[in-house]
Amino acid sequence: MNSSLFFNRSTLLRLLSVTLAFMATLSSCREILEPPPVDLLVDELVLNEASDVEAVRLGLYNAFRGIGAPLVIAGSFTADFIQHNGTFTVYNELGNKQITATNAAAERYWGSIYSTIYIANFIEERIATVPGVTEATKKQVLAEARFLRGFVNFLGAHTFGGIPRVTTTTIATNRNIPRATREDILNSVLADYNAALPDLPNTNANKTLAKTFATKNAVRAALARYYLYQKDWVQAEKLASEIIATGLQTMPTDIATVFFQEVDDETIFEVAYANNSSDDPGTSTFSLNDVLRGRREVIPANTFILTMLEPNAGERRQTISFDPTRQRGRDNGWSVVKYGSPDEANNNITIFRLAEQYLIRAEARAQQGRIVGTNGAQADINVLRQRAKAPNASLTTQADALLTIEKERVYELSFEGHRWYDLKRTNRIQTVMAAFSPNWNEKFTLWPIPQSEIQRNDALKGSQNPGY
DSSP states (O other), rough: TTTTHHHHHHHHHHHHTOGGGGGGGGGGGGGOOOSSSSSGGGGGGSSHHHHHHHHHEEEEEHHHTTHHHHHHIIIOOOITSEEESSSOHHHHHHHOOOOOOHHHHHHHHHHHHHHHHHHHHHHHHHHHGGOOOOHHHHHOOOOOOOHHHHHHHHHHHHHHSBBBBOOOOOOOHTTSBBBBOOHHHHHHHHHHHHHHHGGOSSSOOTTTTTSSSSSSHHHHHHHHHHHHHHHHHHHHHHHHHHHHHHOOOOSSSHHHHHHHHHSOEEEEEEEEEOOTTTTTTTTTTTTTHIIIIISSSSEOOHHHHHTTTSSSGGGGGGGGGEGGOOOOOTTTTTOOSSOOOOOOOOOEEEEEEEHHHHHHHHHHHHHHOOOOOSHHHHHHHHHHHHHHTTOOOOSSSSSHHHHHHEEEHHHHHTSSOOOOHHHTTTHOOOOOHHHTTTOGOOOOOOOOOHHHHHHHGGGTTOOOOOOO
Protein backbone atom coordinates (compact mmCIF):
# COMPACT_ATOMS: atom_id res chain seq x y z
CA MET A 1 0.00 0.00 0.00
CA ASN A 2 1.44 3.37 -1.02
CA SER A 3 0.55 5.52 1.98
CA SER A 4 1.69 8.75 0.30
CA LEU A 5 -0.48 8.46 -2.80
CA PHE A 6 -3.70 7.76 -0.93
CA PHE A 7 -4.73 8.15 2.68
CA ASN A 8 -5.24 5.75 5.52
CA ARG A 9 -6.44 6.54 9.02
CA SER A 10 -3.03 7.37 10.43
CA THR A 11 -2.33 9.88 7.67
CA LEU A 12 -5.54 11.77 8.28
CA LEU A 13 -5.08 11.70 12.03
CA ARG A 14 -1.70 13.34 11.51
CA LEU A 15 -3.18 15.97 9.22
CA LEU A 16 -5.96 16.79 11.64
CA SER A 17 -3.64 17.04 14.60
CA VAL A 18 -1.87 20.05 13.08
CA THR A 19 -4.81 22.45 13.08
CA LEU A 20 -4.32 26.15 13.48
CA ALA A 21 -5.56 27.90 16.58
CA PHE A 22 -8.29 29.52 14.53
CA MET A 23 -9.49 26.14 13.26
CA ALA A 24 -11.42 25.16 16.35
CA THR A 25 -14.42 24.58 14.14
CA LEU A 26 -12.72 21.49 12.74
CA SER A 27 -13.56 19.60 15.92
CA SER A 28 -17.13 19.33 14.69
CA CYS A 29 -15.88 17.82 11.42
CA ARG A 30 -13.81 14.99 12.92
CA GLU A 31 -16.08 12.28 11.54
CA ILE A 32 -15.79 13.76 8.06
CA LEU A 33 -12.01 13.59 7.84
CA GLU A 34 -11.27 10.54 10.02
CA PRO A 35 -12.48 7.41 8.23
CA PRO A 36 -12.37 3.83 9.58
CA PRO A 37 -8.92 2.16 9.62
CA VAL A 38 -9.04 0.91 6.02
CA ASP A 39 -7.72 2.26 2.73
CA LEU A 40 -9.44 5.57 2.22
CA LEU A 41 -11.98 5.49 -0.57
CA VAL A 42 -13.18 8.65 -2.25
CA ASP A 43 -16.63 8.32 -0.68
CA GLU A 44 -15.09 8.45 2.79
CA LEU A 45 -14.04 12.05 2.26
CA VAL A 46 -17.34 13.87 2.36
CA LEU A 47 -18.03 16.70 -0.05
CA ASN A 48 -21.73 16.30 -0.66
CA GLU A 49 -23.28 19.48 0.72
CA ALA A 50 -22.40 23.08 1.44
CA SER A 51 -21.42 22.47 5.05
CA ASP A 52 -18.69 20.03 3.93
CA VAL A 53 -16.78 22.53 1.82
CA GLU A 54 -14.96 24.45 4.52
CA ALA A 55 -13.84 21.29 6.34
CA VAL A 56 -12.29 19.84 3.20
CA ARG A 57 -10.78 23.21 2.29
CA LEU A 58 -9.11 23.42 5.71
CA GLY A 59 -7.99 19.83 5.30
CA LEU A 60 -6.17 20.91 2.14
CA TYR A 61 -4.27 23.61 4.02
CA ASN A 62 -3.60 21.19 6.88
CA ALA A 63 -1.92 18.83 4.43
CA PHE A 64 0.05 21.66 2.84
CA ARG A 65 1.45 22.76 6.21
CA GLY A 66 3.50 19.56 6.29
CA ILE A 67 5.63 21.05 3.50
CA GLY A 68 7.01 23.90 5.59
CA ALA A 69 9.86 22.38 7.60
CA PRO A 70 11.00 19.89 4.90
CA LEU A 71 11.20 22.74 2.37
CA VAL A 72 13.49 24.73 4.67
CA ILE A 73 15.53 21.61 5.44
CA ALA A 74 15.96 20.71 1.77
CA GLY A 75 16.77 24.20 0.59
CA SER A 76 19.02 25.22 3.47
CA PHE A 77 20.50 22.06 4.98
CA THR A 78 21.45 20.30 1.72
CA ALA A 79 23.59 23.27 0.74
CA ASP A 80 26.41 25.17 2.48
CA PHE A 81 24.52 26.82 5.35
CA ILE A 82 24.96 24.24 8.09
CA GLN A 83 27.26 21.82 9.83
CA HIS A 84 26.10 18.88 11.92
CA ASN A 85 26.31 19.30 15.67
CA GLY A 86 24.07 16.60 17.13
CA THR A 87 23.23 12.92 17.07
CA PHE A 88 20.25 12.44 14.75
CA THR A 89 21.00 10.51 11.54
CA VAL A 90 18.65 12.60 9.41
CA TYR A 91 20.66 15.77 10.13
CA ASN A 92 24.03 14.04 10.17
CA GLU A 93 23.40 12.92 6.58
CA LEU A 94 22.44 16.44 5.54
CA GLY A 95 25.21 18.21 7.40
CA ASN A 96 27.94 15.85 6.21
CA LYS A 97 26.58 15.60 2.65
CA GLN A 98 25.88 11.87 2.82
CA ILE A 99 22.11 11.77 2.38
CA THR A 100 20.58 8.33 1.76
CA ALA A 101 17.28 7.03 0.39
CA THR A 102 16.08 6.29 3.94
CA ASN A 103 16.46 9.89 5.12
CA ALA A 104 13.40 10.81 7.20
CA ALA A 105 13.23 14.39 5.92
CA ALA A 106 13.01 13.13 2.34
CA GLU A 107 10.19 10.79 3.35
CA ARG A 108 8.34 13.61 5.10
CA TYR A 109 8.75 15.95 2.12
CA TRP A 110 7.48 13.34 -0.34
CA GLY A 111 4.55 12.40 1.87
CA SER A 112 3.48 16.02 2.36
CA ILE A 113 3.57 16.64 -1.38
CA TYR A 114 1.21 13.76 -2.08
CA SER A 115 -1.06 14.45 0.88
CA THR A 116 -1.66 17.91 -0.57
CA ILE A 117 -2.13 16.58 -4.10
CA TYR A 118 -4.66 13.99 -2.95
CA ILE A 119 -7.00 16.48 -1.30
CA ALA A 120 -6.56 18.95 -4.19
CA ASN A 121 -7.58 16.20 -6.61
CA PHE A 122 -10.55 15.31 -4.42
CA ILE A 123 -11.72 18.93 -4.47
CA GLU A 124 -11.29 19.13 -8.23
CA GLU A 125 -13.32 15.96 -8.76
CA ARG A 126 -16.19 16.92 -6.47
CA ILE A 127 -16.57 20.66 -5.96
CA ALA A 128 -18.56 21.42 -9.10
CA THR A 129 -21.44 19.11 -8.10
CA VAL A 130 -21.88 20.21 -4.48
CA PRO A 131 -25.35 21.77 -4.11
CA GLY A 132 -26.02 24.94 -2.21
CA VAL A 133 -22.58 26.47 -2.77
CA THR A 134 -22.20 29.72 -4.68
CA GLU A 135 -20.29 29.62 -7.93
CA ALA A 136 -17.86 32.17 -6.52
CA THR A 137 -17.04 29.89 -3.57
CA LYS A 138 -16.66 26.86 -5.83
CA LYS A 139 -14.28 28.77 -8.06
CA GLN A 140 -12.18 30.07 -5.18
CA VAL A 141 -11.83 26.70 -3.42
CA LEU A 142 -10.95 24.99 -6.70
CA ALA A 143 -8.43 27.73 -7.43
CA GLU A 144 -6.83 27.22 -4.00
CA ALA A 145 -6.58 23.49 -4.68
CA ARG A 146 -4.97 24.04 -8.06
CA PHE A 147 -2.51 26.59 -6.71
CA LEU A 148 -1.35 24.36 -3.86
CA ARG A 149 -1.20 21.29 -6.11
CA GLY A 150 0.87 23.25 -8.60
CA PHE A 151 3.25 24.51 -5.94
CA VAL A 152 3.92 21.14 -4.32
CA ASN A 153 4.46 19.59 -7.76
CA PHE A 154 6.93 22.41 -8.47
CA LEU A 155 8.80 21.59 -5.28
CA GLY A 156 8.72 17.88 -6.06
CA ALA A 157 10.15 18.36 -9.54
CA HIS A 158 13.00 20.55 -8.32
CA THR A 159 13.75 18.34 -5.31
CA PHE A 160 13.42 14.80 -6.66
CA GLY A 161 13.39 15.32 -10.44
CA GLY A 162 10.63 13.45 -12.25
CA ILE A 163 7.94 12.31 -9.82
CA PRO A 164 4.64 10.43 -10.22
CA ARG A 165 2.00 12.71 -11.63
CA VAL A 166 -1.07 11.91 -9.55
CA THR A 167 -4.24 13.27 -11.12
CA THR A 168 -6.97 11.23 -9.45
CA THR A 169 -8.16 9.88 -6.11
CA THR A 170 -8.78 6.42 -7.55
CA ILE A 171 -6.88 3.95 -5.39
CA ALA A 172 -6.39 1.33 -8.10
CA THR A 173 -4.63 3.95 -10.23
CA ASN A 174 -2.66 5.48 -7.40
CA ARG A 175 -1.15 2.17 -6.31
CA ASN A 176 1.09 1.91 -9.35
CA ILE A 177 2.19 5.22 -10.87
CA PRO A 178 5.60 5.60 -12.55
CA ARG A 179 7.66 8.77 -12.56
CA ALA A 180 6.63 11.40 -15.06
CA THR A 181 9.33 13.51 -16.62
CA ARG A 182 10.36 16.69 -14.85
CA GLU A 183 9.16 18.65 -17.87
CA ASP A 184 5.73 17.03 -17.72
CA ILE A 185 5.38 17.90 -14.05
CA LEU A 186 6.46 21.49 -14.64
CA ASN A 187 3.98 21.84 -17.52
CA SER A 188 1.22 20.74 -15.15
CA VAL A 189 2.44 23.27 -12.58
CA LEU A 190 2.12 26.13 -15.05
CA ALA A 191 -1.34 24.96 -16.07
CA ASP A 192 -2.47 24.86 -12.43
CA TYR A 193 -1.09 28.32 -11.68
CA ASN A 194 -2.72 29.87 -14.72
CA ALA A 195 -6.03 28.20 -13.91
CA ALA A 196 -5.91 29.37 -10.29
CA LEU A 197 -4.99 33.03 -10.79
CA PRO A 198 -8.30 34.49 -12.06
CA ASP A 199 -10.45 33.05 -9.27
CA LEU A 200 -8.48 34.00 -6.18
CA PRO A 201 -9.06 37.20 -4.18
CA ASN A 202 -6.64 40.10 -4.05
CA THR A 203 -6.67 39.96 -0.24
CA ASN A 204 -8.31 38.04 2.57
CA ALA A 205 -10.41 40.06 4.97
CA ASN A 206 -8.93 38.86 8.26
CA LYS A 207 -5.47 40.43 8.49
CA THR A 208 -4.23 37.87 11.02
CA LEU A 209 -5.12 34.99 8.71
CA ALA A 210 -4.76 36.76 5.37
CA LYS A 211 -1.27 35.45 4.68
CA THR A 212 -2.18 31.80 5.26
CA PHE A 213 -4.69 31.50 2.42
CA ALA A 214 -3.98 31.84 -1.28
CA THR A 215 -4.39 35.17 -3.07
CA LYS A 216 -3.63 36.46 -6.55
CA ASN A 217 -0.25 37.74 -5.39
CA ALA A 218 0.60 34.30 -3.97
CA VAL A 219 0.05 32.83 -7.43
CA ARG A 220 1.95 35.66 -9.08
CA ALA A 221 4.84 35.02 -6.68
CA ALA A 222 4.77 31.32 -7.53
CA LEU A 223 4.77 32.20 -11.23
CA ALA A 224 7.65 34.65 -10.81
CA ARG A 225 9.71 31.93 -9.10
CA TYR A 226 8.63 29.41 -11.76
CA TYR A 227 9.83 31.64 -14.60
CA LEU A 228 13.05 32.50 -12.75
CA TYR A 229 13.87 28.79 -12.51
CA GLN A 230 12.96 28.37 -16.19
CA LYS A 231 15.26 31.26 -17.11
CA ASP A 232 12.39 33.15 -18.71
CA TRP A 233 13.70 36.51 -17.60
CA VAL A 234 11.02 38.60 -19.27
CA GLN A 235 8.14 36.79 -17.56
CA ALA A 236 9.97 36.63 -14.21
CA GLU A 237 10.48 40.40 -14.27
CA LYS A 238 6.88 41.00 -15.37
CA LEU A 239 5.32 38.94 -12.56
CA ALA A 240 7.60 40.36 -9.87
CA SER A 241 6.83 43.89 -11.07
CA GLU A 242 3.10 43.21 -10.98
CA ILE A 243 3.33 42.14 -7.34
CA ILE A 244 5.40 45.16 -6.35
CA ALA A 245 3.04 47.49 -8.22
CA THR A 246 -0.08 46.25 -6.42
CA GLY A 247 1.10 47.81 -3.17
CA LEU A 248 -0.70 45.03 -1.28
CA GLN A 249 2.59 44.15 0.40
CA THR A 250 5.04 46.74 1.68
CA MET A 251 8.57 46.68 3.09
CA PRO A 252 8.61 47.30 6.87
CA THR A 253 11.47 49.60 7.78
CA ASP A 254 12.39 47.31 10.67
CA ILE A 255 13.48 43.99 9.21
CA ALA A 256 13.01 42.32 12.60
CA THR A 257 9.27 42.69 12.00
CA VAL A 258 9.56 40.30 9.07
CA PHE A 259 11.86 37.80 10.72
CA PHE A 260 10.38 37.62 14.19
CA GLN A 261 6.67 38.50 14.07
CA GLU A 262 3.83 36.32 12.81
CA VAL A 263 1.90 39.13 11.12
CA ASP A 264 3.77 41.59 8.94
CA ASP A 265 3.06 43.72 5.89
CA GLU A 266 5.69 42.10 3.67
CA THR A 267 4.62 38.47 3.66
CA ILE A 268 2.63 37.32 0.64
CA PHE A 269 1.97 33.72 1.70
CA GLU A 270 3.10 31.70 4.68
CA VAL A 271 2.55 28.39 6.43
CA ALA A 272 0.98 29.09 9.82
CA TYR A 273 0.97 26.89 12.90
CA ALA A 274 -0.64 26.82 16.31
CA ASN A 275 1.71 26.47 19.26
CA ASN A 276 2.17 22.83 20.24
CA SER A 277 0.61 21.47 17.04
CA SER A 278 2.35 18.37 15.77
CA ASP A 279 3.93 20.09 12.78
CA ASP A 280 4.72 23.41 14.48
CA PRO A 281 8.36 24.36 13.74
CA GLY A 282 8.68 25.07 17.45
CA THR A 283 7.51 21.68 18.68
CA SER A 284 7.32 18.98 15.98
CA THR A 285 9.48 16.05 14.96
CA PHE A 286 11.02 18.33 12.35
CA SER A 287 10.94 21.31 14.68
CA LEU A 288 13.06 24.04 13.15
CA ASN A 289 13.31 25.77 16.49
CA ASP A 290 14.48 22.63 18.28
CA VAL A 291 16.82 21.56 15.47
CA LEU A 292 18.38 25.02 15.19
CA ARG A 293 18.16 26.32 18.77
CA GLY A 294 17.11 23.65 21.27
CA ARG A 295 19.00 20.48 20.49
CA ARG A 296 21.02 22.44 17.92
CA GLU A 297 21.33 19.35 15.73
CA VAL A 298 22.72 21.68 13.09
CA ILE A 299 24.47 25.00 13.54
CA PRO A 300 25.38 27.72 11.05
CA ALA A 301 28.45 26.73 9.05
CA ASN A 302 31.53 28.82 9.71
CA THR A 303 31.56 30.05 6.12
CA PHE A 304 27.92 31.10 6.41
CA ILE A 305 28.63 33.02 9.61
CA LEU A 306 31.43 34.93 7.92
CA THR A 307 29.07 35.82 5.09
CA MET A 308 26.39 37.10 7.45
CA LEU A 309 28.92 39.24 9.32
CA GLU A 310 29.87 41.12 6.16
CA PRO A 311 28.91 44.82 6.12
CA ASN A 312 26.60 44.27 3.14
CA ALA A 313 24.38 41.98 5.24
CA GLY A 314 23.48 44.92 7.46
CA GLU A 315 20.77 44.19 10.01
CA ARG A 316 19.97 40.88 8.37
CA ARG A 317 22.76 39.38 10.49
CA GLN A 318 20.34 39.37 13.42
CA THR A 319 18.96 36.07 12.10
CA ILE A 320 21.97 34.41 13.77
CA SER A 321 23.20 34.84 17.33
CA PHE A 322 26.32 33.94 19.28
CA ASP A 323 26.55 32.42 22.77
CA PRO A 324 30.15 31.89 23.90
CA THR A 325 29.04 29.43 26.60
CA ARG A 326 28.11 26.96 23.87
CA GLN A 327 31.59 26.88 22.36
CA ARG A 328 32.99 23.42 22.89
CA GLY A 329 34.13 20.60 20.64
CA ARG A 330 32.75 21.17 17.18
CA ASP A 331 30.18 23.71 18.44
CA ASN A 332 31.05 27.21 17.23
CA GLY A 333 28.55 28.86 19.59
CA TRP A 334 26.30 30.24 16.81
CA SER A 335 22.59 29.57 16.32
CA VAL A 336 19.94 30.40 13.71
CA VAL A 337 17.19 32.36 15.45
CA LYS A 338 14.80 32.91 12.54
CA TYR A 339 12.18 30.54 13.91
CA GLY A 340 10.39 30.79 17.21
CA SER A 341 9.29 28.44 19.95
CA PRO A 342 6.00 27.90 21.81
CA ASP A 343 6.71 30.87 24.08
CA GLU A 344 7.91 33.19 21.30
CA ALA A 345 5.99 35.07 18.62
CA ASN A 346 6.86 33.63 15.23
CA ASN A 347 6.51 29.94 14.49
CA ASN A 348 5.35 30.50 10.90
CA ILE A 349 7.31 29.59 7.79
CA THR A 350 7.42 32.07 4.92
CA ILE A 351 6.70 30.74 1.45
CA PHE A 352 6.67 34.03 -0.48
CA ARG A 353 7.48 37.59 0.60
CA LEU A 354 8.08 40.90 -1.12
CA ALA A 355 11.87 40.92 -0.71
CA GLU A 356 12.11 37.83 -2.91
CA GLN A 357 10.23 39.67 -5.65
CA TYR A 358 12.83 42.45 -5.67
CA LEU A 359 15.55 39.82 -5.90
CA ILE A 360 13.78 37.98 -8.71
CA ARG A 361 13.35 41.22 -10.62
CA ALA A 362 16.96 42.21 -10.00
CA GLU A 363 18.22 38.90 -11.35
CA ALA A 364 15.90 38.99 -14.35
CA ARG A 365 17.01 42.52 -15.16
CA ALA A 366 20.69 41.63 -14.78
CA GLN A 367 20.25 38.63 -17.05
CA GLN A 368 18.78 40.98 -19.65
CA GLY A 369 21.80 43.28 -19.33
CA ARG A 370 20.08 46.05 -17.35
CA ILE A 371 22.40 46.74 -14.45
CA VAL A 372 22.07 50.40 -13.45
CA GLY A 373 19.36 53.03 -13.73
CA THR A 374 15.82 53.06 -12.37
CA ASN A 375 14.98 49.86 -14.28
CA GLY A 376 18.23 48.11 -13.48
CA ALA A 377 19.23 45.38 -11.05
CA GLN A 378 21.16 47.78 -8.84
CA ALA A 379 18.05 49.75 -7.91
CA ASP A 380 16.24 46.65 -6.70
CA ILE A 381 19.20 45.44 -4.67
CA ASN A 382 19.47 48.82 -2.98
CA VAL A 383 15.83 48.71 -1.88
CA LEU A 384 16.83 45.75 0.30
CA ARG A 385 20.22 47.18 1.29
CA GLN A 386 18.63 50.41 2.48
CA ARG A 387 16.02 48.55 4.52
CA ALA A 388 18.83 46.48 6.09
CA LYS A 389 20.89 49.64 6.75
CA ALA A 390 23.71 48.24 4.62
CA PRO A 391 25.92 50.09 2.10
CA ASN A 392 24.36 50.65 -1.31
CA ALA A 393 25.53 48.35 -4.08
CA SER A 394 27.51 49.84 -6.96
CA LEU A 395 27.51 47.39 -9.85
CA THR A 396 29.48 47.53 -13.07
CA THR A 397 29.24 44.30 -15.07
CA GLN A 398 26.62 41.61 -15.53
CA ALA A 399 28.88 39.01 -13.87
CA ASP A 400 29.38 41.33 -10.91
CA ALA A 401 25.64 41.89 -10.66
CA LEU A 402 24.77 38.18 -10.71
CA LEU A 403 27.27 37.28 -8.00
CA THR A 404 26.06 40.21 -5.92
CA ILE A 405 22.47 38.99 -6.27
CA GLU A 406 23.51 35.48 -5.27
CA LYS A 407 25.08 36.87 -2.10
CA GLU A 408 22.09 39.15 -1.52
CA ARG A 409 19.81 36.12 -1.58
CA VAL A 410 21.94 34.58 1.17
CA TYR A 411 21.69 37.71 3.33
CA GLU A 412 17.97 38.16 2.81
CA LEU A 413 16.50 34.68 2.37
CA SER A 414 18.77 32.45 4.46
CA PHE A 415 17.01 29.49 6.08
CA GLU A 416 13.84 30.12 4.11
CA GLY A 417 14.53 27.15 1.84
CA HIS A 418 16.20 28.75 -1.20
CA ARG A 419 19.96 28.15 -1.24
CA TRP A 420 20.20 24.59 -2.63
CA TYR A 421 17.63 25.39 -5.32
CA ASP A 422 19.41 28.65 -6.18
CA LEU A 423 22.77 26.95 -6.63
CA LYS A 424 21.22 24.29 -8.86
CA ARG A 425 19.29 26.62 -11.12
CA THR A 426 22.31 28.92 -11.63
CA ASN A 427 24.64 25.96 -12.34
CA ARG A 428 26.85 27.04 -9.45
CA ILE A 429 26.26 24.05 -7.23
CA GLN A 430 29.34 21.99 -8.14
CA THR A 431 31.70 24.95 -7.74
CA VAL A 432 30.27 26.07 -4.41
CA MET A 433 29.58 22.71 -2.81
CA ALA A 434 32.80 20.98 -3.84
CA ALA A 435 34.69 23.80 -2.12
CA PHE A 436 32.45 23.51 0.94
CA SER A 437 32.51 19.76 1.61
CA PRO A 438 34.89 16.93 0.62
CA ASN A 439 31.87 14.61 0.69
CA TRP A 440 29.94 16.53 -1.95
CA ASN A 441 28.90 14.40 -4.91
CA GLU A 442 27.07 15.41 -8.07
CA LYS A 443 24.24 13.03 -7.15
CA PHE A 444 23.22 15.44 -4.39
CA THR A 445 21.79 17.85 -6.95
CA LEU A 446 18.65 15.72 -6.45
CA TRP A 447 17.31 14.18 -3.29
CA PRO A 448 16.73 10.42 -3.43
CA ILE A 449 13.28 8.98 -3.98
CA PRO A 450 12.43 7.66 -0.49
CA GLN A 451 13.18 3.95 -0.30
CA SER A 452 9.88 3.36 1.46
CA GLU A 453 8.03 4.72 -1.59
CA ILE A 454 9.97 2.48 -3.96
CA GLN A 455 9.04 -0.51 -1.82
CA ARG A 456 5.35 0.42 -1.83
CA ASN A 457 4.98 1.41 -5.48
CA ASP A 458 6.04 -1.23 -8.01
CA ALA A 459 6.15 1.38 -10.77
CA LEU A 460 9.02 3.14 -8.96
CA LYS A 461 11.22 0.09 -8.75
CA GLY A 462 14.43 0.56 -10.73
CA SER A 463 13.89 4.30 -11.12
CA GLN A 464 15.88 5.68 -8.17
CA ASN A 465 17.87 8.84 -8.85
CA PRO A 466 21.43 8.15 -10.03
CA GLY A 467 24.00 7.32 -7.36
CA TYR A 468 21.63 6.29 -4.55
